[in-house]
Amino acid sequence: MVKIEDLKRINLFKNSPDHLLDIISREAQLSIFNTGTQLITINEKVGALYMLIMGQVAVIRQLTPDIDVILDYVQSGASFGISSIIQGATATYTAICQEPCEVITLSGQKMIELFENNHELAYVVMKDVSRQYKRYMDIRADMILKTIGKERDLKDKVYNIKYLSF
């Protein structure tokens, strides 16, 4: 169990009402992870939703067998491991602690069970998760545009960015 005040330090829950935070706080745990701890492994099932209180976590993808790309540094207040609360989803990146990290964890399976019994909780969390995804997608789209910005050969392939609609 963690305090509601700790959950309010997490961006994902900043707009959530206290009666829902109370439910979440009962399922949450506070953990400390050492530098180098791999919390999430690409293509594997993610067991928990992680919310960083203190420290820094790198979000990594392999570009070539010799080059890894750090897509993002997760900072305090941010969440990762959203796949854990999506039925059947697996990780699309590897996440490694870059320094000792204080993290709130929430069992993904437990959250999915709570969502089935409390649609208000599910709606509020999913709404905030979708807002977070949108922010990340906008950043990623900017990264693509910057990468292709000056390269004519790459620009010709810009149609591949598609699927903004669904």
Added chain:
Amino acid sequence: MVEKDLLKTIVFLQDLPEPMLEKISLNTQIQMFKSQTVLFEKNQALKQLYMLASGVVHLTIRTASGENLILDKVTPGRTFGIAALMKESSTSFSAMCAEDSSIITFSSEKIHQLFVEDFKMGHKLMSHIVKLFKDRMERHTSQFLHYLAMHPEIKKLQENSF
């Protein structure tokens, strides 16, 4: 009001049970737009969600060098302007009709009202959006890595490592 049968042609709404479709039907309307009509501009706060019934809509972005790039060609059955579902969120691209188009519009205010009145519907549709966003995020990441791997600087780095 939009007929339920037309709503069922929209991919985003296809899994919804009849009672939920009924509520959406009462709160949506169909509008006709001429070719070249700009539906919204980048960074605009959206007041409605758009579902294309017929025609074609282009989603575009302007690059730093001032060029207009078409990011997506929306075809009938598809939904866009999802920022309307997220309060305080603005769109990251512009939308323009590439042909005369008929579009089902769903007011952002009505959507939020419906979701709060029926959390089950809100949960279902928001979960759907999260899954779609997750897939789209993964495609964006793969595309970014693909472009990055083709970038001359990276190619040089790879050549130097041999």
